[in-house]
Amino acid sequence: MELHFSGATATEQERDAVDAALAAQADDPEAPAHRRDLLLPALHAVHERIGWISPGALEHLCRRLEIPPASAYGVASFYSLFSLTPRPRRVLHVCTDLACKTAGGDALAAAAERELGPPGQPEGDVQWLRSPCLGVCERAPAALVFEAGEVAAEQVLAPTGATELLAAARTGPATEPDPTASEPPVVESVPQAGRPGLRLLRRVGTVDPTSLAAYRASGGYTALRRAISIGPGAVIREVTDSGLTGRGGAAFPTGRKWDATARQPETPHYLVCNADESEPGTFKDRVLLEGDPFAVVEAMTIAGLAVGARRGYLYLRGEYPRALHRIRHAIAEARHRGYLGRDVMGHPGFHFDIEIRRGAGAYICGEETAIFNSIEGYRGEPRSKPPFPVEKGLFGKPTTVNNIETLANIPLILEEGAAAYARLGTERSTGSKLFCLSGSVRRPGVYEVPFGTTLGELLDLAGGVAEGRTLRAVLLGGAAGGFVRADELDLPLTLEDARAAGTTLGSGVVLALDDQADLAGILLRIAAFFRDESCGQCVPCRIGTVRQEEALQRLVRRGDPADTALLREVGQVMRDSSICGLGQTAWNAIESALDRLGLLTSTEGTA
Template sequence: MDLRFGDGGATDDERDAVDTLLGPPRSSWEGAADRPDADLRWARGGHRARERRDLLLEGLHAINDRVGWISEGALGYLCRRLTVPPAEAYGVATFYAMFSVRPRPATVLHVCTDLACAAADRAGLCDGITSRLGPDSGVVVERGPCLGLCERAPAVLAVRAGDPVRTAVSAPADAGSAVLAATAPDPAPEEPPAVDAVPQAGDPSLILLRRVGAVDPESLDDYRAHGGYTALRRAFALGPAGVVREVTESGLLGRGGAAFPTGRKWQITASQAARPHYLVCNADESEPGTFKDRVLMEGDPYALVEAMTVAAYATGAHRGYLYLRGEYPRALRRMRHAVDRARARGLLGDDVMGQGYAFDIEIRRGAGAYVCGEETALFNSIEGYRGEPRSKPPFPVEKGLFGSPTVENNVETLVNVLPILTMGAAAYAAIGTAGSTGPKLFCVSGSVERPGVYELPFGATLGGLLALAGVRPGLRAVLLGGAAGGFVRPDERDIPLTFEGTRAAGATLGSGVVMAFDDSVPMPRLLLRIAEFFREESCGQCVPCRVGTVRQEEALHRIVERTGAGAADDVALLREVGRAMRDASICGLGQTAWNAVESAIDRLGVYE
């Protein structure tokens, strides 16, 4: 690809895709490549580059959605429109797994090969699809990481260029239904409703999931009839400081895995003198086995819009960004509709609910990069750069998105704010335990009869949750926290599902993944898949992670069928590499890449 400035012959379709997003081109940009100072200007940056670069990722999506890949001409035209150096834009386009800078068929079938799907794929789904399609089908099959559809494992996602509707194949997917979704989308089975992923639906004790299946997710009136916007009205009555106080007194800890006190984060951001402040909702849940945020956005989208508005009001933000996983097409449609309807009804915009407070939300799509779940990598992605983590300090509450004080929370954390305000901090804190307050969502999948999202108060036991989900006979291991978490034994079912309880047991709660594996699942190959996942998803910025994830995978390849003395040297190497990654990696990806393998060796006795 020629990385000099120019459009390289963008087609009318490609230009239209960019212009639909950005509006008609300014005549002043025409001929920019012929200016003698052009190269120097791109090297130095410039006002327009700083002002517009944050639309780069959306521009790449617009092209990829329209024609199925990003050509040299299309990339050049987008760079001219945004005044972004082409070499930098190429670096961004090639960072994300969902984009291609080489020609490919208009339809792509993404086949999940991650943990839950790998364990459920007894018939070789990917090979079956390939044999049915044939070489001239106009469909490309891509094996990839978790699609966030674990309750339907094995899962497939069909993406069709020129058609904004993406079809998540009904599950468990088989070769026939996957091919039908790719080649004849109209008669293909419809995607199951979000409520199908909530086995407890209709339980009156539910707090976070109570509206999923009970309200029309498209209807703002239905949401308000079921208590919607009560929390925001109370927030305006309390004032920003009062909201922060309620959240602090509730004991709410972040639900993304780090368990940082939410009220403290909000208070620090609100106290920053620098302006503007930003709110970022991290909806890029890419941890294998995690799908709770998807279910909330699909089944109760207005709750997230309201929760983001409350959080922004409390922290002095007037602009919010919802960074939504690229593999979640239905969640994207639901959230776009909810934001548009809220804006039309005066619940977003220059004067929210007539209170003189201005706040609006922009939705940005990820494009297949697990590392963008790390908050600073997410900021870089929104700003139009490669999604590589930043060194800390400074921390986001001081210098985050666009260099300004920023609050970043995930979907589940924000949605918890609504019951805190409606029931009061004391009543909320009475749920759960002293160290882990409130309700918690758990994503249960694998060898269970009723996979899905479960809501339980903190303090419930692992065994109690598995009983609800109907664990199958022959349980071999349970993975807590996803690929970045750790395994526990079947006899450890009395572990309390709290942040402090799992830590005391030498495990981790993480974002709430609970994945069961029976004795039909070969553990060495499962560990190898985890290692492959981290090697594929490493951004490569720091040496410990870039090299360590490769060495970990190589060692596991060598010992996948060996145990005892034959595996001893490689097990020792794994421990050495794992410690180096944990101690020296820049971000959580490298720091946790060894966790699951370590726990399988130490707790389950794999390779003994």
């Protein structure tokens, strides 16, 4: 792609898609002066209408936004959900990641290949692709069916088999249900639904997620009312005193982050809600967005009040069609009823609104600074720190970034007070935690337990492993986490105990593996995942993830101790010198499999 325009011409449909996407944001008084930040929404608009992004569509978009074609090409080619070469309107994304791999995802992909040809090769009016985790691990194996058109359609098939998958290849996705229609309790995702004692999950499956009236009747918006009455400083003190830490994996004290942003003299301030949960095995944020979306809106509004932000961006991963419908509806309803926009809840001068930005298939965009670049219309590559986001974040302004689960705790803290909140859990890990159980458990799903619950107790809640099977290991924290042995189930699930045990809770992934699990295959999948998802910006990660996978493949085949030594060397270099957490944690699970499980150190587990 050249820096100059080539003269490629957009079709009428392509121009209409781009122009409509840009017109929707034309009169936004809170937007930045230059609208390069509309590049990603416009790319989505073309992709949804046509199914791929042609040179003509890209050049029309670049002329409208005054972006060099080479720069826009670099952005469009960064995301796996977009195609810059002709593609059929109907595409099947078949998950072959960790949870789906343990549940038959490879067999599903093999069936697709037999009937539809190699992945990435069009077969008539359909094409299928191998996909990383789709975030429905509790219902594995899974696939996502997409069909472009004037009104694009998407459907998640989970669980699915070859018959259902191939039927979707012939007929396309079913029409997405009306987001205003109520649904039965989501017991398939939240086995605890309706049980007493739940806090973050108390409404999921029991309160209509599409009704603002039902949300208010269940206590909704009492927290925001209190936040307005006590003011931003007092809200931050409550959050600080509660001991709430980030639930996305880093566990940074939330109150400190809010306070640091609020104190910055430069304006405007921004709030970013990170809903791009792409860690294999993680699906808790999706469940909250689908099952209690008004709570997310309320929590973001409280956070906006506290940090002095008039605008919040909710960055949602692109593979969550139902969550997108639900949160769009909740934002529109809240805005219509005066809970968003100007003079929120009738309080003059309190202005706050939320804009959704969709990702397009890039795990790295879960990193807080990569989100900024993605929203701003650049490649989703992490930034070097310092400066930190609280000083220079989105659009170079002070920014707070929190994930969905972290924000879901905010109304609880405001409703019951910091002291009451902190009494649950342990002294250093307060409150409750959501864990995503998948793999070899009888009742997979999202579980809420107080910090301090043991791993064994959590697995018992999910029914343990299937009859006739024995637990071999648990992958804790996802692909960036570590393994725990079956004789270590007395591990208390707290930040401090996990750290002392040499592992991490991460984002809450608990993947149980029984005695029939292919652990070597799972390690190879983890290595391939990091190789694919590395943004390539820094050498240690770009080269290290490739070398790690190559050495692991040789080790699985031959068991050569020299490859073990090479793995350790490469892993340590990535951990010490990568720019962001992806490269720094890419070696974690493999290291723990070698050291904690003794895997691949003998002939056991080799192919």
